[in-house]
Amino acid sequence: xxxALVVFLYALLTAIATGLGAxxxxxxxxxxxxxxxxxxxxxAGLMLGASFGLVAEGTAYGSAQTVAGGLLGVVFILVxxxxxxxxxxxxxxxxxxxxxxxxRMLLMVIVMTVHSFAEGVAVGVSFGGGVTxxxxxxxxxAIHNIPEGVAISxxxxxxxxxxxxxxxxxxxxxxxxxxxxxxxxxxxxTFRTALPYGLGFAAGAxxxxxxxxxxxxxxxxxxxAQVATLAAxxxxxxxxxxxxx
Ligand SMILES: [Zn+2]
Numbered sequence: 001x002x003x004a005l006v007v008f009l010y011a012l013l014t015a016i017a018t019g020l021g022a023x024x025x026x027x028x029x030x031x032x033x034x035x036x037x038x039x040x041x042x043x044a045g046l047m048l049g050a051s052f053g054l055v056a057e058g059t060a061y062g063s064a065q066t067v068a069g070g071l072l073g074v075v076f077i078l079v080x081x082x083x084x085x086x087x088x089x090x091x092x093x094x095x096x097x098x099x100x101x102x103x104r105m106l107l108m109v110i111v112m113t114v115h116s117f118a119e120g121v122a123v124g125v126s127f128g129g130g131v132t133x134x135x136x137x138x139x140x141x142a143i144h145n146i147p148e149g150v151a152i153s154x155x156x157x158x159x160x161x162x163x164x165x166x167x168x169x170x171x172x173x174x175x176x177x178x179x180x181x182x183x184x185x186x187x188x189x190t191f192r193t194a195l196p197y198g199l200g201f202a203a204g205a206x207x208x209x210x211x212x213x214x215x216x217x218x219x220x221x222x223x224x225a226q227v228a229t230l231a232a233x234x235x236x237x238x239x240x241x242x243x244x245x
Pocket of ligand 1 (some may be wrong): 115119144
């Protein structure tokens with residue numbers, strides 16, 4: 001098997017792992033206001049925690065580039081929000097939802113898919129340092145993808161999207177990982193230079209999505225103290241989880 005194919009298959013595993021994040025939603029039977037609020041708070045916390053990890057990884061390659069990437073990530077969300085908001089949001093349809101719910105789900109899938117590009121590059125670049133290093137980074141990203149699948153499902157499931165389709169969209173959001181890992185592995189030096197920008201971009205986009213979309217929505221539907229506690233606990237859990245990896 002060629003080396004590039006090995007890298008592709010490893011990175012494909014990370015994408016499939018994301019789908020596991022839908023599993024906890026098999027056990028949530030009702031979709032109440034509180035379910036919407038607390039799912040959103042958990043999604044927000046997991047994304048914040050993941051962003052800390054991305055920034056830490058990015059600064060190892062270059063601090064200024066990571067910050068510049070972060071600003072680009074914020075601009076990206078502002079532009080995407082502008083494009084989605086230009087059409088009357090009532091007309092927007094995604095899965096079973098219309099209007100505001102559809103807009104938020106679409107934004108979530110876009111943000112999480114875009115953030116996977118940088119992680120795919122990280123997988124490819126790490127394989128440039130040898131198969132052992134590549135395998136370790138792949139496993140770390142695969143496991144980190146599972147709570148991200150939880151985050152995506154936590155936004156989609158309250159809108160009535162089935163658990164199977166939540167898993168499908170979770171896997172979809174990670175498909176850039178196998179797609180980017182191969183070119184990053186083949187042209188490792190070029191991609192290594194771009195990596196801190198990409199990691200910063202992913203973190204900036206995710207933090208902005210959390211603060212501008214997920215938390216305001218969660219506060220609208222749930223108790224202030226409970227939303228804040230759940231979001232903070234999820235963020236800390238995600239950071240500890242990444243440390244442990
Ligand atoms: Zn991630």
